[in-house]
Amino acid sequence: MAKQYVLTDAGLKKLEQELEQLKTEKRKEIAEKIKVALSFGDLSENSEYDEAKNEQAMVESRIATIEAMLKNVKLIDDDQLDTEAVNLGSKVQVFDVEFDETVEYQIVGSTEADPDQNLISDESPVGRALLGHKVGDEVEAETPAGVLKFKVLNITK
Structure with a gap:
């Protein structure tokens, strides 16, 4: 297939x-x-x-x-996106603990990923780590540069 x-x-x-x-x-x-x-x-x-x-x-x-x-x-159907948890297509605002800054990412498929535009793949370490988490969750992403820590602040469509 x-x-x-x-x-x-x-x-x-x-x-x-x-x-x-x-x-x-x-x-x-x-x-x-x-x-x-x-x-x-x-x-x-x-x-x-x-x-x-x-x-x-x-x-x-x-x-x-x-x-x-x-x-x-x-x-990805925006009407079917759930804002309770991070899903494919979600826009998620996170607080990056290491850099002490707030960043917004959109979780997209690997075809569409463009880190310069904050479009991150669901297959990337950060995207994969954020999937399924809710507002208030603290998330650790295992990346080649080391472990990155985020706090989920907001999830939108």
């Missing part, structure tokens, strides 16, 4: 937009690069042609990957 990809509505839209951009703009751009490279003549020593063909292969690979992912998407 194929792997199921868990996405929020925003994550699904982002993937669909990326697929559309790759299929329309990027394919045309690469086709033009190949056409220009072909005009240079001898393909045996044509690095522009090789580079364009490699880029084309990467784009086609990414298109195939996204299409396969979209066939096996499980969408």
Whole structure:
């Protein structure tokens, strides 16, 4: 059975937009690069042609990957999210004991994770540690950098 990809509505839209951009703009751009490279003549020593063909292969690979992912998407339904405990799709505000600061994370599937945007995977050490906890719980996450301690302050959709 194929792997199921868990996405929020925003994550699904982002993937669909990326697929559309790759299929329309990027394919045309690469086709033009190949056409220009072909005009240079001898393909045996044509690095522009090789580079364009490699880029084309990467784009086609990414298109195939996204299409396969979209066939096996499980969408997180915001209406069914429980704010009593941290779940996939929850936005959770925590107090980071080590850094003495409050941080808000959204727990998402691994496909959608982007730590720079505070979107953390349910498979990451911190995401996995937070799952199932309630407001007021103190949580320890075993990470490569050591044990991180958090206190759950708030859970929203």
